[in-house]
Amino acid sequence: KQEVTQIPAALSVPEGENLVLNCSFTDSAIYNLQWFRQDPGKGLTSLLLIQSSQREQTSGRLNASLDKSSGRSTLYIAASQPGDSATYLCAVRSGANNLFFGTGTRLTVIP
């Protein structure tokens, strides 16, 4: 069964810093990988989707990379802002339709 790990569980950075969030998965036979943001008590907002054939995706200040062979993905956030404070989740699609989620990294950007 696919297992997804996100380290660290929590991260605090000063405003303006660039940062990297890590995601690893045990089974490299994936269809795609998705990064989400979750604010406290709210649902998930999709940030980026990377297909298994892609190496990276970019959206604004966010860049996600995928190294399928090593079972790793990173989410790079440039010039962090207090509004970026949230929990970031990665999820991989291994089976027909369902996603396997990590437990997330809680990011705090300090003004």
Place this chain on the structure above:
Amino acid sequence: DVKVTQSSRYLVKRTGEKVFLECVQDMDHENMFWYRQDPGLGLRLIYFSYDVKMKEKGDIPEGYSVSREKKERFSLILESASTNQTSMYLCASSPLGREQFFGPGTRLTVL
């Protein structure tokens, strides 16, 4: 924009009650999903559906059932609620093989 709505943001029920959680999506997506989210355990898949009247068990289907009579609506049913079903419930939808879009979540408390 894709919109996934859930019938309630907060719900309080008593042990033994029958509970219905409703989810509606407006983008004609084939797939719909129900997850629960618990601290330290992340999101876990309860059931998903890839077509009207079709359903598949996820990782933790025990104590739950689902109904999909129309393409846009996916219901999660707790036949006899128990305290260990207190959780955040998240619904999602997606086109076949594509990214999942989530609703705002329902925080269910069973007393």
